[in-house]
Amino acid sequence: MKRDKIYSDKTTTSQVDFSTSSANLLILEEDEATYRMLVDSVKDYAIFMLDARGYIKTWNIGAQRLKGYDKEEIINKHFSVFYPEEALKINHPAYELEVASKVGRFEEEGWRVRKDGSLFWANVVISAVYNKDKQLIGFSKVTRDLTERKTLQDQLKESEERARLLIESVKDYAIFLLNPEGYVVTWNEGAKRIKGYEAHEIIGCHFSKFYPLEANPTEYTKFELATAIEQGRFEDEGWRVKKDGSKFWANVVITPIYNKEHQHIGFTKVTRDLSERVRNENLMKKNQELHRLNTDLDNFIYTASHDLKTPISNLEGLLTLMATKVGPKLDSTEEKFIELMATSVQKLNDTILSLLEVTKVQKDLNSKKEPVSVQHMLEDVKAELVEMINQFQVEIQEQLEVKEIMIARAHLRSILFNLLSNAIKYHSPERQPKIIIRTMEEDSCVVLSIKDNGLGLTKPQEAKLFGMFKRFHSHIGGMGIGLYIIKRIMDSLNGKIEVVSKLDVGTEFKLYFREHTS
Numbered sequence: 001m002k003r004d005k006i007y008s009d010k011t012t013t014s015q016v017d018f019s020t021s022s023a024n025l026l027i028l029e030e031d032e033a034t035y036r037m038l039v040d041s042v043k044d045y046a047i048f049m050l051d052a053r054g055y056i057k058t059w060n061i062g063a064q065r066l067k068g069y070d071k072e073e074i075i076n077k078h079f080s081v082f083y084p085e086e087a088l089k090i091n092h093p094a095y096e097l098e099v100a101s102k103v104g105r106f107e108e109e110g111w112r113v114r115k116d117g118s119l120f121w122a123n124v125v126i127s128a129v130y131n132k133d134k135q136l137i138g139f140s141k142v143t144r145d146l147t148e149r150k151t152l153q154d155q156l157k158e159s160e161e162r163a164r165l166l167i168e169s170v171k172d173y174a175i176f177l178l179n180p181e182g183y184v185v186t187w188n189e190g191a192k193r194i195k196g197y198e199a200h201e202i203i204g205c206h207f208s209k210f211y212p213l214e215a216n217p218t219e220y221t222k223f224e225l226a227t228a229i230e231q232g233r234f235e236d237e238g239w240r241v242k243k244d245g246s247k248f249w250a251n252v253v254i255t256p257i258y259n260k261e262h263q264h265i266g267f268t269k270v271t272r273d274l275s276e277r278v279r280n281e282n283l284m285k286k287n288q289e290l291h292r293l294n295t296d297l298d299n300f301i302y303t304a305s306h307d308l309k310t311p312i313s314n315l316e317g318l319l320t321l322m323a324t325k326v327g328p329k330l331d332s333t334e335e336k337f338i339e340l341m342a343t344s345v346q347k348l349n350d351t352i353l354s355l356l357e358v359t360k361v362q363k364d365l366n367s368k369k370e371p372v373s374v375q376h377m378l379e380d381v382k383a384e385l386v387e388m389i390n391q392f393q394v395e396i397q398e399q400l401e402v403k404e405i406m407i408a409r410a411h412l413r414s415i416l417f418n419l420l421s422n423a424i425k426y427h428s429p430e431r432q433p434k435i436i437i438r439t440m441e442e443d444s445c446v447v448l449s450i451k452d453n454g455l456g457l458t459k460p461q462e463a464k465l466f467g468m469f470k471r472f473h474s475h476i477g478g479m480g481i482g483l484y485i486i487k488r489i490m491d492s493l494n495g496k497i498e499v500v501s502k503l504d505v506g507t508e509f510k511l512y513f514r515e516h517t518s
Contacts, residue, residue: 046143049129052136054079054097066145068115079141082112084119100126100139109146121150174271177257180264182207182225194273196243207269210240212247228254228267237274248275315345369493369515371404372412374439374448381416388424394433402439402446406515411489415448418482419509423452428504442512445495451508457501465499486511 046063048056055078059071067074067082074081080093087093087110100106105127112122123144131137174191176184183206187199195202195210202209208217215238228234233255240250251272259265319342378398382389389396405412420435427433431453438449457465466487490497494514501507 044144046141048141050079050097050126050139050141052138054093054139057138063143066114066120066143067112073115082143084111084113087111096124096126097139100128101136104128109150112143120145121147172272174269176269178207178225178254178267178269180266182221182267185266191271194242194248194271195240201243210271212239212241215239224252224254225267229256229264232256240271248273249278250274312345316342319345369406369408372407372409373404374400374412375403377409377412378416378437381413381420384417385421385424388421392424392427392433394424394427394435397434397436399436399438402441405439405446405448405513407493407513411493415486415489415511416450418486419450422482423450423454423507426454426507427452428454445512445514448511448513449508451506453506456503456505456507457499458503462499462501466497 043062043065045060046066047060048063049058051057055076056074057076059069059074063074064070078093080088083093096106096108105125107123107125109121109123111119112124113119123146125142127140127142128136129138129140172190173188174194175188176191177186179185184203187197187203191202192198206221208221211217211220224234224236233253235251235253237249237251239247240252241247251274253270255268255270256264257266257268319338323338323342375398382396388394420437423435424433434453436449436451438447438451440447440449466483487497490511496512498510498512499507500510
């Protein structure tokens with residue numbers, strides 16, 4: 001069969017060269033047979049001929065294997081049978097032939113349809129075929145199944161997209177790429193949050209922009225990149241600069257990246273803001289130092305107070321002896337001096353006792369907490385204050401909705417004793433003392449309220465209420481440390497105190513305990 005006959009049934013007799021010798025015709029037929037055997041034997045490619053209108057004229061074993069049609073089923077069918085519905089709606093097969101006929105060749109990748117309706121991703125090459133008179137007689141069509149490669153590419157693309165979205169969504173780390181010279185190529189949300197630059201403001205800038213001037217940015221960044229290449233990684237902590245000029249303490253990791261040919265193509269740079277950690281570490285160091293100083297101070301106060309107790313006792317004894325032996329011989333002025341000395345010694349003794357009480361509370365702040373009955377503790381405190389209660393005919397009302405408070409027993413006793421004794425001591429001489437003690441729940445807290453109808457406080461006095469040795473009424477005894485101790489206890493419990501007072505009307509203390517018994 002002549003080659004022209006392979007390509008088109010429409011070739012006329014006048015198109016065949018009958019002047020060719022018999023030997024030449026034999027060679028031509030042998031070449032054509034060899035070519036046909038070669039095409040028919042190819043299994044990995046669908047290779048077939050279309051006529052000028054797109055109807056199938058030949059079919060190799062590769063086409064049968066790839067598309068699922070036997071030769072008898074597909075010959076003289078239009079090649080559009082291989083295209084999905086969406087391609088047919090836009091008349092894509094006709095477009096392919098049009099392009100091939102105009103430029104000689106058409107190539108693309110896209111979805112195609114097998115006999116069983118399944119889709120595969122195909123690389124398609126359509127080439128125009130001409131006879132010796134340069135007349136278009138049809139098209140050759142070579143199709144290769146690239147579904148596996150397409151799947152891998154899609155998976156890789158999806159993986160890369162997930163990685164990109166993951167990196168871009170990270171807010172606690174600045175993660176971005178540098179080119180080999182150190183210029184910013186990408187920018188994630190964390191980089192924007194930490195450094196303050198929008199992507200369009202920083203991409204294309206050198207990363208030395210993030211370094212303080214005193215760090216010699218140009219030279220130091222060269223050192224960082226060189227070390228990363230030499231050692232495979234560079235890590236550092238130091239000050240970096242935000243867009244607004246403020247500094248932050250950063251942990252920086254720079255890693256070189258290479259392509260599959262092992263060519264260096266840039267760096268990844270991961271920056272974490274450690275300013276909060278540094279602040280916390282500094283705060284912890286300061287707290288430790290303050291704790292040490294407080295401990296030393298407590299020890300000093302305890303030791304000094306203990307050592308002073310004996311000399312003060314001696315002074316009290318000497319003053320008593322002096323008053324007994326020498327007193328009758330002294331005039332009124334000299335007797336007054338003796339009384340002043342005795343008063344001063346007594347005040348000194350009271351001060352020492354108060355300091356000892358403060359240091360004791362300080363050491364007991366971490367005492368074990370337990371559910372403590374407010375009613376039982378209140379009865380103990382009232383028994384201790386019974387003389388004061390009877391002396392001033394104090395009316396005490398109790399409204400205990402919450403029965404127990406999670407606290408160290410000694411702390412609750414100290415709170416109730418100081419607040420109740422203060423309410424009695426600072427009563428108004430113009431009316432009978434009345435004290436209301438309540439417990440309740442407010443805003444997820446247990447609240448202890450002690451309200452009186454006593455002298456009350458001014459606003460300036462309220463501001464100084466919890467200071468050590470603060471007293472606002474000179475006619476009333478005491479050292480002024482009770483409220484200071486209560487404040488220290490509530491601070492250690494992460495609670496709070498509120499005070500509402502009105503001069504000559506009364507005062508209410510409300511203590512908020514955050515830890516419940518249940």
